[in-house]
Amino acid sequence: KTGMPDADMQEKGFVNHMADEEQRAGGSSRAGKQLPEGEKKLHEAVCVLLVELCERFTFFGIVCNMILFCTARLGYPSHQAAMVNMCFVGTSMLTPVLVGWLAEYLVGRTKLVCICMFLHFLGTALLPVVSFPFEDVHIDRRHVLLTLPKREQKIVFYFALLTASLGIGGIRAIVCPLSAYSLEDCGPKELLSFFNWFHWLVNLNSAVVFVSISYIQQSVARNLGFLIPFVSGLMAMITIHMVRGEMIYKPKTDSSLLTIFGVIFSALKMCCVRHRYFSTAMPSWLDHAKEHHGGHYSETQVEGTKSLARLFPLFTFQILYRTCIMQIPSGYYLQTMNSNLHFGGFVLPVAAMNVISIVPLLILVPILECINSWLFSSKDTGHSPTIYIVVGHLSAALSVMAAGFSEIHRKHFPQVEQTLSEELLLVSSMPCFHLAPQYVLLGVAEALVTPSCSLLSFWLVPERMRGISMHFLALFNGAGCFMGALIVQTAHAGTQGSWFPHLLHEGKLERFFFFLASLMMVNTLGFWAIAHRYNNLHEDCTNGFRGSLPGEKLLKHEKAIKHYNSVLESSPLLSPVEKT
Helix, strand or coil: CCCHHHHHHHHHHHHHHHHHHHHHHHHHHHHHCCCCHHHHHHHHHHHHHHHHHHHHHHHHHHHCCHHHHHHHCCCCCHHHHHHHHHHHHHHHHHHHHHHHHHHHHCCCHHHHHHHHHHHHHHHHHHHHHHHCCCCCEEECCEEECCCCCHHHHHHHHHHHHHHHHHHHHHHHHHHCCHHHHCCCCCCHHHHHHHHHHHHHHHHHHHHHHHHHHHHHHHCCCHHHCCHHHHHHHHHHHHHHHHCHHHHCCCCCCCCCHHHHHHHHHHHHHHHHHHHHHCCCCCCCHHHHHEHHHCCCECHHHHHHHHHHHCCHHHHHHHHHHHHHHCCCCCHHHHHHHCCECEECCEECCHHHHHHHHHHHHHHHHHHHHHHHHHHCCCCCCCCCCHHHHHHHHHHHHHHHHHHHHHHHHHHCCCEEEEEECCEEEEEECCEHHHHHHHHHHHHHHHHHHHHHHHHHHHHCCCHHHHHHHHHHHHHHHHHHHHHHHHHHHHHHHHCCCCCCCCCHHHCCHHHHHHHHHHHHHHHHHHHHHHHHHHCCHHHHHHCCCCCCCHHHHHHHHHHHHHHHHCCCCCCCCCCCCCCC
Protein backbone atom coordinates (compact mmCIF):
# COMPACT_ATOMS: atom_id res chain seq x y z
CA LYS A 1 0.00 0.00 0.00
CA THR A 2 1.10 3.57 -0.66
CA GLY A 3 0.07 6.96 0.65
CA MET A 4 -2.25 7.63 -2.32
CA PRO A 5 -5.50 6.56 -0.58
CA ASP A 6 -4.67 8.90 2.29
CA ALA A 7 -4.09 11.76 -0.12
CA ASP A 8 -7.42 11.07 -1.82
CA MET A 9 -9.21 11.00 1.49
CA GLN A 10 -7.58 14.26 2.56
CA GLU A 11 -8.48 15.90 -0.76
CA LYS A 12 -12.09 14.79 -0.38
CA GLY A 13 -12.11 16.02 3.20
CA PHE A 14 -10.76 19.38 2.07
CA VAL A 15 -13.43 19.68 -0.64
CA ASN A 16 -16.15 18.78 1.86
CA HIS A 17 -14.73 21.28 4.30
CA MET A 18 -14.83 24.02 1.63
CA ALA A 19 -18.46 23.17 0.89
CA ASP A 20 -19.32 23.29 4.57
CA GLU A 21 -17.60 26.65 4.89
CA GLU A 22 -19.58 28.05 1.99
CA GLN A 23 -22.81 26.68 3.44
CA ARG A 24 -22.04 28.20 6.83
CA ALA A 25 -21.13 31.47 5.19
CA GLY A 26 -24.46 31.53 3.38
CA GLY A 27 -26.31 30.62 6.54
CA SER A 28 -24.54 33.29 8.54
CA SER A 29 -25.31 35.91 5.91
CA ARG A 30 -28.97 35.02 6.10
CA ALA A 31 -28.86 35.06 9.88
CA GLY A 32 -27.07 38.38 9.77
CA LYS A 33 -30.24 39.95 8.43
CA GLN A 34 -31.89 39.07 11.71
CA LEU A 35 -28.99 39.82 14.08
CA PRO A 36 -25.61 41.47 13.34
CA GLU A 37 -22.68 39.07 13.53
CA GLY A 38 -20.93 41.00 16.30
CA GLU A 39 -24.04 41.09 18.47
CA LYS A 40 -24.68 37.41 17.82
CA LYS A 41 -21.17 36.45 18.95
CA LEU A 42 -21.44 38.62 22.04
CA HIS A 43 -24.85 37.11 22.83
CA GLU A 44 -23.45 33.59 22.51
CA ALA A 45 -20.42 34.44 24.65
CA VAL A 46 -22.53 35.91 27.44
CA CYS A 47 -24.92 32.94 27.41
CA VAL A 48 -22.15 30.33 27.47
CA LEU A 49 -20.31 32.14 30.24
CA LEU A 50 -23.52 32.56 32.25
CA VAL A 51 -24.32 28.85 32.05
CA GLU A 52 -20.70 28.01 32.92
CA LEU A 53 -20.80 30.17 36.03
CA CYS A 54 -24.20 28.81 37.08
CA GLU A 55 -22.97 25.25 36.69
CA ARG A 56 -19.81 25.98 38.69
CA PHE A 57 -21.94 27.70 41.33
CA THR A 58 -23.93 24.48 41.63
CA PHE A 59 -20.81 22.32 41.74
CA PHE A 60 -19.02 24.32 44.44
CA GLY A 61 -22.24 24.58 46.42
CA ILE A 62 -22.41 20.78 46.63
CA VAL A 63 -18.71 20.32 47.42
CA CYS A 64 -18.09 23.12 49.92
CA ASN A 65 -19.54 21.48 53.05
CA MET A 66 -19.94 17.85 52.00
CA ILE A 67 -17.47 16.59 54.63
CA LEU A 68 -19.32 18.35 57.44
CA PHE A 69 -22.63 16.96 56.15
CA CYS A 70 -21.26 13.40 55.87
CA THR A 71 -19.74 13.40 59.35
CA ALA A 72 -22.49 15.30 61.22
CA ARG A 73 -25.62 13.99 59.47
CA LEU A 74 -24.65 10.65 57.95
CA GLY A 75 -22.28 9.57 60.71
CA TYR A 76 -19.30 8.86 58.44
CA PRO A 77 -15.76 8.74 59.84
CA SER A 78 -13.49 11.52 58.61
CA HIS A 79 -11.56 9.45 56.06
CA GLN A 80 -14.75 8.15 54.41
CA ALA A 81 -16.20 11.65 54.17
CA ALA A 82 -12.99 12.86 52.52
CA MET A 83 -13.10 9.97 50.07
CA VAL A 84 -16.74 10.68 49.13
CA ASN A 85 -15.88 14.31 48.41
CA MET A 86 -12.84 13.44 46.28
CA CYS A 87 -14.72 10.77 44.35
CA PHE A 88 -17.54 13.20 43.55
CA VAL A 89 -15.07 15.80 42.24
CA GLY A 90 -13.28 13.12 40.21
CA THR A 91 -16.53 11.82 38.75
CA SER A 92 -17.55 15.35 37.78
CA MET A 93 -14.25 15.65 35.88
CA LEU A 94 -14.69 12.34 34.06
CA THR A 95 -18.36 12.60 33.08
CA PRO A 96 -17.80 15.36 30.45
CA VAL A 97 -15.55 12.94 28.57
CA LEU A 98 -18.16 10.17 28.70
CA VAL A 99 -21.05 12.47 27.79
CA GLY A 100 -19.05 14.03 24.94
CA TRP A 101 -18.48 10.58 23.45
CA LEU A 102 -22.15 9.64 23.86
CA ALA A 103 -23.20 12.86 22.15
CA GLU A 104 -21.08 12.08 19.11
CA TYR A 105 -21.78 8.40 18.56
CA LEU A 106 -24.86 7.15 20.39
CA VAL A 107 -27.29 9.95 21.25
CA GLY A 108 -27.99 13.24 19.53
CA ARG A 109 -26.57 16.35 21.17
CA THR A 110 -29.91 18.10 21.66
CA LYS A 111 -31.57 14.98 23.07
CA LEU A 112 -28.61 14.27 25.36
CA VAL A 113 -28.44 17.81 26.74
CA CYS A 114 -32.14 17.53 27.67
CA ILE A 115 -31.41 14.25 29.46
CA CYS A 116 -28.47 15.80 31.29
CA MET A 117 -30.50 18.83 32.31
CA PHE A 118 -33.12 16.49 33.77
CA LEU A 119 -30.43 14.51 35.64
CA HIS A 120 -28.91 17.72 36.96
CA PHE A 121 -32.32 18.91 38.14
CA LEU A 122 -33.05 15.52 39.72
CA GLY A 123 -29.74 15.35 41.57
CA THR A 124 -29.91 18.87 42.96
CA ALA A 125 -33.55 18.36 43.92
CA LEU A 126 -32.84 15.11 45.79
CA LEU A 127 -30.06 16.61 47.92
CA PRO A 128 -32.50 18.74 49.96
CA VAL A 129 -34.51 15.56 50.59
CA VAL A 130 -31.49 14.12 52.40
CA SER A 131 -30.72 17.28 54.36
CA PHE A 132 -34.28 18.48 55.17
CA PRO A 133 -35.15 18.43 58.92
CA PHE A 134 -38.08 16.01 58.97
CA GLU A 135 -38.31 16.33 62.77
CA ASP A 136 -40.06 19.72 62.59
CA VAL A 137 -43.35 18.71 60.97
CA HIS A 138 -46.71 19.57 62.54
CA ILE A 139 -50.03 18.14 61.28
CA ASP A 140 -53.41 19.08 62.83
CA ARG A 141 -51.75 20.68 65.86
CA ARG A 142 -49.86 17.49 66.55
CA HIS A 143 -46.08 17.20 66.41
CA VAL A 144 -45.19 14.39 64.03
CA LEU A 145 -41.71 12.85 64.01
CA LEU A 146 -40.73 11.92 60.49
CA THR A 147 -37.32 10.32 60.02
CA LEU A 148 -35.63 8.91 56.97
CA PRO A 149 -33.65 5.80 57.95
CA LYS A 150 -29.87 6.12 57.63
CA ARG A 151 -29.63 3.42 54.97
CA GLU A 152 -32.26 5.02 52.73
CA GLN A 153 -30.74 8.43 53.42
CA LYS A 154 -27.34 7.27 52.17
CA ILE A 155 -28.85 5.61 49.08
CA VAL A 156 -30.68 8.81 48.14
CA PHE A 157 -27.54 10.83 48.83
CA TYR A 158 -25.32 8.71 46.56
CA PHE A 159 -27.94 8.58 43.83
CA ALA A 160 -28.29 12.37 43.97
CA LEU A 161 -24.52 12.83 43.70
CA LEU A 162 -24.33 10.46 40.73
CA THR A 163 -27.16 12.09 38.80
CA ALA A 164 -25.82 15.58 39.60
CA SER A 165 -22.35 14.63 38.34
CA LEU A 166 -23.81 13.23 35.11
CA GLY A 167 -25.78 16.43 34.62
CA ILE A 168 -22.66 18.51 35.29
CA GLY A 169 -20.79 16.44 32.70
CA GLY A 170 -23.45 17.07 30.09
CA ILE A 171 -23.46 20.82 30.63
CA ARG A 172 -19.67 21.03 30.49
CA ALA A 173 -19.29 18.77 27.47
CA ILE A 174 -22.19 19.88 25.26
CA VAL A 175 -23.22 23.39 26.27
CA CYS A 176 -19.90 24.81 27.50
CA PRO A 177 -17.03 22.98 25.75
CA LEU A 178 -13.79 24.86 25.40
CA SER A 179 -14.21 24.94 21.62
CA ALA A 180 -17.33 27.08 22.04
CA TYR A 181 -15.09 30.03 22.86
CA SER A 182 -13.65 30.23 19.31
CA LEU A 183 -9.96 29.84 20.17
CA GLU A 184 -8.85 28.33 16.85
CA ASP A 185 -6.99 31.40 15.59
CA CYS A 186 -5.39 32.40 18.91
CA GLY A 187 -1.64 32.24 19.46
CA PRO A 188 0.10 30.99 22.64
CA LYS A 189 0.04 34.42 24.27
CA GLU A 190 -3.70 34.89 23.69
CA LEU A 191 -4.46 31.32 24.77
CA LEU A 192 -2.53 31.65 28.03
CA SER A 193 -4.27 34.95 28.68
CA PHE A 194 -7.67 33.33 28.04
CA PHE A 195 -6.94 30.39 30.35
CA ASN A 196 -5.67 32.75 33.07
CA TRP A 197 -8.77 34.94 33.05
CA PHE A 198 -11.12 31.99 32.58
CA HIS A 199 -9.65 30.35 35.67
CA TRP A 200 -9.79 33.72 37.46
CA LEU A 201 -13.55 34.05 36.81
CA VAL A 202 -14.25 30.48 37.92
CA ASN A 203 -12.37 31.01 41.18
CA LEU A 204 -14.06 34.35 41.81
CA ASN A 205 -17.36 32.50 41.45
CA SER A 206 -16.19 29.77 43.84
CA ALA A 207 -15.12 32.40 46.41
CA VAL A 208 -18.66 33.78 46.47
CA VAL A 209 -20.04 30.25 46.89
CA PHE A 210 -17.66 29.26 49.68
CA VAL A 211 -18.50 32.37 51.70
CA SER A 212 -22.27 32.49 51.15
CA ILE A 213 -23.43 28.90 50.83
CA SER A 214 -21.07 27.51 53.45
CA TYR A 215 -22.41 30.03 55.97
CA ILE A 216 -26.03 29.19 55.12
CA GLN A 217 -25.37 25.45 55.32
CA GLN A 218 -23.53 25.69 58.60
CA SER A 219 -25.52 28.31 60.52
CA VAL A 220 -29.12 29.47 60.89
CA ALA A 221 -30.49 27.90 57.71
CA ARG A 222 -28.07 25.05 57.18
CA ASN A 223 -30.79 22.72 55.89
CA LEU A 224 -31.56 25.16 53.10
CA GLY A 225 -27.96 24.97 51.95
CA PHE A 226 -28.56 22.28 49.37
CA LEU A 227 -31.51 24.24 48.01
CA ILE A 228 -29.12 26.86 46.70
CA PRO A 229 -27.39 24.43 44.29
CA PHE A 230 -30.88 23.42 43.19
CA VAL A 231 -31.84 27.03 42.40
CA SER A 232 -28.50 27.58 40.67
CA GLY A 233 -28.99 24.50 38.53
CA LEU A 234 -32.50 25.64 37.67
CA MET A 235 -31.10 28.96 36.48
CA ALA A 236 -28.62 27.16 34.26
CA MET A 237 -31.40 25.03 32.75
CA ILE A 238 -33.56 28.07 32.02
CA THR A 239 -30.61 29.79 30.38
CA ILE A 240 -29.94 26.75 28.20
CA HIS A 241 -33.61 26.57 27.20
CA MET A 242 -33.76 30.26 26.30
CA VAL A 243 -30.77 30.26 23.96
CA ARG A 244 -30.57 26.60 22.98
CA GLY A 245 -30.07 27.27 19.30
CA GLU A 246 -26.99 29.42 19.81
CA MET A 247 -25.36 27.51 22.64
CA ILE A 248 -25.38 23.92 21.44
CA TYR A 249 -21.95 23.88 19.83
CA LYS A 250 -21.17 21.17 17.25
CA PRO A 251 -17.45 20.35 17.33
CA LYS A 252 -15.42 18.74 14.57
CA THR A 253 -15.60 14.94 14.47
CA ASP A 254 -12.30 14.17 12.77
CA SER A 255 -11.00 12.17 15.72
CA SER A 256 -12.29 10.51 18.86
CA LEU A 257 -11.11 8.80 22.00
CA LEU A 258 -11.89 5.42 20.40
CA THR A 259 -9.65 6.26 17.46
CA ILE A 260 -6.79 7.24 19.78
CA PHE A 261 -7.08 4.05 21.82
CA GLY A 262 -7.47 2.03 18.63
CA VAL A 263 -4.24 3.43 17.19
CA ILE A 264 -2.38 2.66 20.44
CA PHE A 265 -3.65 -0.92 20.69
CA SER A 266 -3.05 -1.57 17.00
CA ALA A 267 0.51 -0.28 17.31
CA LEU A 268 1.15 -2.42 20.38
CA LYS A 269 -0.21 -5.49 18.62
CA MET A 270 1.92 -4.92 15.51
CA CYS A 271 4.96 -4.20 17.69
CA CYS A 272 4.63 -7.60 19.33
CA VAL A 273 4.22 -9.32 15.96
CA ARG A 274 7.16 -7.53 14.34
CA HIS A 275 9.38 -8.01 17.38
CA ARG A 276 8.73 -11.74 17.20
CA TYR A 277 9.08 -12.28 13.44
CA PHE A 278 10.79 -9.17 12.02
CA SER A 279 13.35 -6.62 13.14
CA THR A 280 12.26 -3.54 11.17
CA ALA A 281 13.21 -0.26 12.83
CA MET A 282 10.75 2.64 12.76
CA PRO A 283 10.95 6.26 13.97
CA SER A 284 8.11 5.67 16.44
CA TRP A 285 6.41 2.56 17.75
CA LEU A 286 3.04 4.15 16.86
CA ASP A 287 4.03 4.01 13.17
CA HIS A 288 3.21 0.29 13.29
CA ALA A 289 -0.48 1.24 13.27
CA LYS A 290 -0.23 2.86 9.81
CA GLU A 291 -1.87 1.09 6.92
CA HIS A 292 1.29 0.85 4.82
CA HIS A 293 3.05 -0.81 7.77
CA GLY A 294 0.38 -3.45 8.24
CA GLY A 295 -1.87 -1.53 10.64
CA HIS A 296 -5.46 -0.38 10.23
CA TYR A 297 -5.23 3.42 10.54
CA SER A 298 -4.39 6.22 8.14
CA GLU A 299 -1.27 8.32 8.40
CA THR A 300 -3.31 11.33 9.48
CA GLN A 301 -4.83 9.43 12.42
CA VAL A 302 -1.49 8.00 13.51
CA GLU A 303 0.35 11.33 13.27
CA GLY A 304 -2.37 12.97 15.35
CA THR A 305 -2.04 10.24 17.97
CA LYS A 306 1.73 10.72 18.01
CA SER A 307 1.32 14.42 18.73
CA LEU A 308 -1.06 13.58 21.58
CA ALA A 309 1.22 10.85 22.97
CA ARG A 310 3.91 13.47 23.33
CA LEU A 311 1.77 15.05 26.07
CA PHE A 312 1.24 11.84 28.09
CA PRO A 313 4.23 12.51 30.41
CA LEU A 314 2.81 15.98 31.13
CA PHE A 315 -0.59 14.47 31.92
CA THR A 316 0.91 11.77 34.13
CA PHE A 317 2.74 14.24 36.36
CA GLN A 318 -0.53 16.09 36.97
CA ILE A 319 -2.09 13.10 38.76
CA LEU A 320 -0.21 13.53 42.04
CA TYR A 321 -0.46 17.30 41.79
CA ARG A 322 -4.26 17.01 41.56
CA THR A 323 -4.15 14.73 44.63
CA CYS A 324 -2.42 17.54 46.55
CA ILE A 325 -4.99 20.10 45.35
CA MET A 326 -7.74 17.79 46.58
CA GLN A 327 -6.43 18.21 50.13
CA ILE A 328 -8.30 21.53 50.30
CA PRO A 329 -11.76 19.87 50.40
CA SER A 330 -10.46 16.88 52.41
CA GLY A 331 -7.42 16.98 54.71
CA TYR A 332 -7.24 20.77 55.04
CA TYR A 333 -10.99 20.92 55.60
CA LEU A 334 -10.69 18.44 58.49
CA GLN A 335 -7.86 20.47 60.00
CA THR A 336 -9.94 23.64 59.82
CA MET A 337 -13.00 21.86 61.23
CA ASN A 338 -10.90 20.81 64.23
CA SER A 339 -9.50 24.30 64.85
CA ASN A 340 -10.98 27.33 66.60
CA LEU A 341 -13.34 29.04 64.14
CA HIS A 342 -14.40 31.88 66.45
CA PHE A 343 -13.39 35.29 65.19
CA GLY A 344 -14.60 38.39 66.99
CA GLY A 345 -17.68 36.66 68.39
CA PHE A 346 -18.56 35.20 64.99
CA VAL A 347 -18.16 31.54 63.98
CA LEU A 348 -16.52 31.33 60.58
CA PRO A 349 -17.81 28.73 58.09
CA VAL A 350 -15.31 25.92 57.63
CA ALA A 351 -15.37 26.17 53.84
CA ALA A 352 -14.79 29.93 54.02
CA MET A 353 -11.12 29.15 54.65
CA ASN A 354 -10.97 28.04 51.02
CA VAL A 355 -11.18 31.71 50.09
CA ILE A 356 -7.66 32.12 51.48
CA SER A 357 -6.43 29.79 48.72
CA ILE A 358 -8.38 31.74 46.10
CA VAL A 359 -7.12 35.23 47.04
CA PRO A 360 -3.53 34.59 45.85
CA LEU A 361 -4.90 33.37 42.52
CA LEU A 362 -7.07 36.47 42.09
CA ILE A 363 -4.02 38.65 42.81
CA LEU A 364 -1.49 36.68 40.75
CA VAL A 365 -3.43 36.51 37.49
CA PRO A 366 -3.03 40.23 36.62
CA ILE A 367 0.66 40.03 37.58
CA LEU A 368 1.17 36.93 35.43
CA GLU A 369 -0.53 38.73 32.55
CA CYS A 370 2.13 41.45 32.68
CA ILE A 371 4.91 38.88 32.89
CA ASN A 372 3.52 36.90 29.96
CA SER A 373 3.17 40.03 27.83
CA TRP A 374 6.87 40.72 28.35
CA LEU A 375 7.99 37.12 27.83
CA PHE A 376 5.94 36.61 24.67
CA SER A 377 6.99 39.94 23.18
CA SER A 378 10.17 38.41 21.74
CA LYS A 379 9.70 37.01 18.24
CA ASP A 380 12.94 35.00 18.26
CA THR A 381 12.21 32.61 21.08
CA GLY A 382 9.02 30.83 21.95
CA HIS A 383 8.36 31.12 25.66
CA SER A 384 6.94 28.03 27.33
CA PRO A 385 5.14 28.08 30.68
CA THR A 386 6.84 24.89 31.90
CA ILE A 387 8.70 26.93 34.54
CA TYR A 388 5.29 27.92 35.94
CA ILE A 389 4.36 24.25 36.26
CA VAL A 390 7.62 23.37 38.03
CA VAL A 391 7.26 26.24 40.50
CA GLY A 392 3.57 25.37 40.99
CA HIS A 393 4.37 21.73 41.75
CA LEU A 394 7.03 22.85 44.22
CA SER A 395 4.53 25.20 45.86
CA ALA A 396 2.04 22.31 46.20
CA ALA A 397 4.69 20.12 47.85
CA LEU A 398 5.59 22.93 50.28
CA SER A 399 1.90 23.45 51.04
CA VAL A 400 1.37 19.83 52.07
CA MET A 401 4.58 19.94 54.10
CA ALA A 402 3.38 23.10 55.83
CA ALA A 403 0.10 21.28 56.59
CA GLY A 404 2.10 18.63 58.43
CA PHE A 405 3.88 21.20 60.59
CA SER A 406 0.58 23.02 61.17
CA GLU A 407 -0.93 19.77 62.44
CA ILE A 408 1.89 19.35 64.96
CA HIS A 409 1.47 23.00 65.98
CA ARG A 410 -2.31 22.58 66.31
CA LYS A 411 -1.98 19.74 68.82
CA HIS A 412 0.02 21.92 71.21
CA PHE A 413 -3.06 24.03 71.95
CA PRO A 414 -5.58 22.94 74.61
CA GLN A 415 -8.92 21.59 73.46
CA VAL A 416 -12.16 23.55 73.64
CA GLU A 417 -15.78 22.79 72.79
CA GLN A 418 -17.18 24.08 69.51
CA THR A 419 -20.60 23.58 67.90
CA LEU A 420 -20.74 22.84 64.19
CA SER A 421 -23.98 21.91 62.45
CA GLU A 422 -25.63 21.31 65.86
CA GLU A 423 -22.86 18.85 66.77
CA LEU A 424 -20.66 19.55 69.82
CA LEU A 425 -17.02 18.84 68.96
CA LEU A 426 -13.77 18.92 70.91
CA VAL A 427 -11.37 20.98 68.82
CA SER A 428 -8.01 22.64 69.22
CA SER A 429 -8.06 26.20 70.53
CA MET A 430 -5.58 27.20 67.81
CA PRO A 431 -7.13 29.92 65.61
CA CYS A 432 -7.92 28.58 62.16
CA PHE A 433 -5.96 31.42 60.55
CA HIS A 434 -2.74 29.67 61.60
CA LEU A 435 -3.50 27.29 58.70
CA ALA A 436 -3.42 30.15 56.17
CA PRO A 437 0.12 29.47 54.79
CA GLN A 438 -0.79 26.03 53.44
CA TYR A 439 -3.90 27.44 51.74
CA VAL A 440 -1.94 30.32 50.23
CA LEU A 441 0.74 27.99 48.83
CA LEU A 442 -1.87 25.79 47.14
CA GLY A 443 -3.56 28.88 45.72
CA VAL A 444 -0.25 29.98 44.21
CA ALA A 445 0.19 26.51 42.76
CA GLU A 446 -3.23 26.59 41.09
CA ALA A 447 -2.57 30.03 39.61
CA LEU A 448 0.64 28.76 38.01
CA VAL A 449 -0.16 25.19 36.98
CA THR A 450 -3.74 24.96 35.69
CA PRO A 451 -3.62 27.66 32.96
CA SER A 452 -0.16 26.52 31.84
CA CYS A 453 -1.19 22.86 31.52
CA SER A 454 -4.30 23.92 29.60
CA LEU A 455 -2.15 25.94 27.19
CA LEU A 456 0.28 23.09 26.52
CA SER A 457 -2.53 20.56 26.09
CA PHE A 458 -4.36 22.86 23.67
CA TRP A 459 -1.45 24.27 21.65
CA LEU A 460 0.91 21.32 21.14
CA VAL A 461 -1.53 19.22 19.11
CA PRO A 462 -3.17 19.72 15.69
CA GLU A 463 -6.38 21.73 15.70
CA ARG A 464 -8.60 18.72 15.11
CA MET A 465 -7.02 16.99 18.17
CA ARG A 466 -7.46 19.83 20.64
CA GLY A 467 -10.78 18.64 22.05
CA ILE A 468 -9.40 15.13 22.53
CA SER A 469 -6.28 16.54 24.21
CA MET A 470 -8.36 18.49 26.72
CA HIS A 471 -10.41 15.36 27.36
CA PHE A 472 -7.23 13.45 28.22
CA LEU A 473 -6.18 16.25 30.58
CA ALA A 474 -9.57 15.94 32.29
CA LEU A 475 -9.16 12.16 32.48
CA PHE A 476 -5.80 12.46 34.24
CA ASN A 477 -7.10 15.19 36.58
CA GLY A 478 -10.01 12.93 37.49
CA ALA A 479 -7.54 10.10 38.04
CA GLY A 480 -5.73 12.38 40.50
CA CYS A 481 -8.92 12.76 42.55
CA PHE A 482 -9.45 9.01 42.70
CA MET A 483 -5.74 8.54 43.46
CA GLY A 484 -6.22 10.85 46.45
CA ALA A 485 -9.14 8.75 47.69
CA LEU A 486 -7.05 5.58 47.24
CA ILE A 487 -4.12 7.06 49.18
CA VAL A 488 -6.44 8.11 52.01
CA GLN A 489 -7.99 4.64 52.20
CA THR A 490 -4.57 2.95 52.04
CA ALA A 491 -3.10 5.22 54.72
CA HIS A 492 -6.09 4.70 56.98
CA ALA A 493 -6.18 0.91 56.56
CA GLY A 494 -2.40 0.42 56.65
CA THR A 495 -1.95 2.35 59.90
CA GLN A 496 -5.15 1.23 61.65
CA GLY A 497 -6.55 4.75 61.35
CA SER A 498 -3.50 6.52 62.77
CA TRP A 499 -2.48 8.48 59.64
CA PHE A 500 -5.99 9.65 58.78
CA PRO A 501 -7.95 9.44 62.05
CA HIS A 502 -11.54 10.32 62.75
CA LEU A 503 -10.53 12.38 65.81
CA LEU A 504 -7.43 14.28 64.74
CA HIS A 505 -6.05 14.78 68.24
CA GLU A 506 -5.89 10.99 68.65
CA GLY A 507 -3.96 10.27 65.44
CA LYS A 508 -0.94 11.30 63.37
CA LEU A 509 -2.40 13.16 60.39
CA GLU A 510 0.90 15.05 60.03
CA ARG A 511 2.58 11.81 58.92
CA PHE A 512 0.09 11.48 56.08
CA PHE A 513 0.90 15.04 54.97
CA PHE A 514 4.66 14.47 55.17
CA PHE A 515 4.33 11.27 53.15
CA LEU A 516 2.27 13.05 50.48
CA ALA A 517 4.74 15.96 50.44
CA SER A 518 7.66 13.60 49.84
CA LEU A 519 5.80 11.99 46.93
CA MET A 520 5.05 15.43 45.50
CA MET A 521 8.71 16.47 45.74
CA VAL A 522 9.71 13.39 43.73
CA ASN A 523 6.93 14.22 41.27
CA THR A 524 8.25 17.78 40.93
CA LEU A 525 11.79 16.59 40.22
CA GLY A 526 10.45 14.10 37.68
CA PHE A 527 8.57 16.76 35.75
CA TRP A 528 11.53 19.14 35.93
CA ALA A 529 13.65 16.44 34.28
CA ILE A 530 11.31 16.19 31.26
CA ALA A 531 10.15 19.82 31.09
CA HIS A 532 12.62 20.56 28.26
CA ARG A 533 10.35 18.60 25.88
CA TYR A 534 7.80 21.42 26.05
CA ASN A 535 10.19 24.36 26.28
CA ASN A 536 9.78 25.99 22.87
CA LEU A 537 6.23 26.67 21.75
CA HIS A 538 7.43 28.96 18.96
CA GLU A 539 9.49 26.20 17.38
CA ASP A 540 6.61 23.73 17.50
CA CYS A 541 4.33 26.26 15.88
CA THR A 542 6.62 27.41 13.07
CA ASN A 543 8.62 24.33 12.18
CA GLY A 544 5.67 22.26 11.12
CA PHE A 545 5.01 20.11 14.18
CA ARG A 546 1.37 21.14 14.48
CA GLY A 547 0.86 21.59 10.75
CA SER A 548 2.74 18.56 9.53
CA LEU A 549 -0.39 16.78 8.33
CA PRO A 550 -1.35 17.44 4.70
CA GLY A 551 -4.99 18.09 5.53
CA GLU A 552 -4.09 20.69 8.12
CA LYS A 553 -1.75 22.43 5.69
CA LEU A 554 -4.62 22.79 3.22
CA LEU A 555 -6.93 24.15 5.91
CA LYS A 556 -4.32 26.64 7.10
CA HIS A 557 -3.74 27.73 3.48
CA GLU A 558 -7.48 28.27 3.10
CA LYS A 559 -7.56 30.36 6.29
CA ALA A 560 -4.65 32.47 5.06
CA ILE A 561 -6.47 33.24 1.79
CA LYS A 562 -9.66 34.16 3.65
CA HIS A 563 -7.75 36.38 6.03
CA TYR A 564 -5.97 38.13 3.18
CA ASN A 565 -9.21 38.82 1.33
CA SER A 566 -11.22 39.89 4.32
CA VAL A 567 -11.43 43.16 6.16
CA LEU A 568 -10.24 43.45 9.73
CA GLU A 569 -12.21 40.86 11.70
CA SER A 570 -13.35 41.07 15.26
CA SER A 571 -11.28 39.61 18.09
CA PRO A 572 -12.01 36.13 19.54
CA LEU A 573 -15.27 35.46 21.28
CA LEU A 574 -13.91 36.39 24.69
CA SER A 575 -10.99 38.78 24.57
CA PRO A 576 -8.10 38.08 26.94
CA VAL A 577 -8.83 41.23 28.90
CA GLU A 578 -12.43 40.18 29.54
CA LYS A 579 -11.11 36.77 29.73
CA THR A 580 -13.71 28.55 33.43
